[in-house]
Amino acid sequence: MKTHIFRSLPLKADSRTTRNQQIFSNGKSQTYTWEKSGGKTDSTISFPYSKSGGKLQKGIKFFLFSIWVPIQVLKHAKKSDKVVFMDLETAALGLLAAKIKRTESIFDIVDPFAQTKIKSKTIQKLLDKIEIYIARHFDKVIIPHQSRIKYYSDRGISTNRIPKMHIIENVPLLQDGNHPKKPNREIITIGYFGTLDNESRGIEWLIEFCKRMNGKYNLLIAGGGAMQNKIQELSHSNTNIEFLGPYSALQIPELYSKIDFTWAYYTPKIELHKYAAPNKFYEHIFFKTPIITSSCIPQNKEIESLGSGIKVNAEDFSASEMEKLDRLISEIQSKKNEIHNRLEIHWKENYEIYYETIKRSEVCA
Structure with missing residues (x-):
């Protein structure tokens, strides 16, 4: 067969x-x-x-x-x-x-x-x-x-x-051997890994946030798409923005080892985002990396119960909205050990043998 x-x-x-x-x-x-x-x-x-x-x-x-x-x-x-x-x-x-x-x-x-x-x-x-x-x-x-x-x-x-x-579900095929340890970093690094679309993933807002924070955060971006050339130029003129270009699924563990927060924003302006099934939701659990996302995605209740994420409004470029994210990041950082433990338990209980269960189920019969 x-x-x-x-x-x-x-x-x-x-x-x-x-x-x-x-x-x-x-x-x-x-x-x-x-x-x-x-x-x-x-x-x-x-x-x-x-x-x-x-x-x-x-x-x-x-x-x-x-x-x-x-x-x-x-x-x-x-x-x-x-x-x-x-x-x-x-x-x-x-x-x-x-x-x-x-x-x-x-x-x-x-x-x-x-x-x-x-x-x-x-x-x-x-x-x-x-x-x-x-x-x-x-x-x-x-x-x-x-x-x-x-x-x-x-x-x-x-x-x-x-x-x-x-x-x-979009649970990634990951094992503990794919789990590089994160070093302690002096400067918090936020990572976005995905399609570089204009005005749909909040990338413009994230770049502006990192610029306004005057070197308080580093930004690591990998992927390809419409914004690729623009981000490449920005990385040359901003020391706290690094662009790695397109990547493969095999590189995801290494990418997550380089960051402290994963950016997974979905604009509510796109209707499908209200029904999204993002890979990054599962990745943030496996890699024990807090997630920054939007209030429209259906996984928000699970993120709230885990206390592992921050919701932002990347349609609002006001100083108050960016200061709010800065404050919430500090709060998450102060609890990172307990969040790490919750995410580890949640992965083991819900996703560690996910595909073994799927293969034994009716869908694969």
């Missing part, structure tokens, strides 16, 4: 793809992605065209990619195999091919297609309905958090008719 996993993003862009390889694979798996440069790599079969181009070019490539997916299923999958689709654009036509080959079909709705690809509210509602309609015809459906059921119900769409819906 072989597992075939389809994702419309580059392999390194989403660690959930790699996790699915390990969850559903019985030793043999093949990943099919859309790499930025196109073409086959050592670890994945990629759609042969790059993601670059104008609006028309991208539209044509997107259409061709949607056709390429079922061709790969028909070409490579066998009756006893599993096929996992991680986006609507892979699932829409891929499901038909999986039915023809009589494989087990799994739809992992990592993010609602409408919220990540479409701006029109009217078209979003239509695509949400199409997504759930297609999901009803899969053997199994996976979501990363309970809040995603609420996402559809808030739009008047019932998921009750989906035969088998399972929750597999």
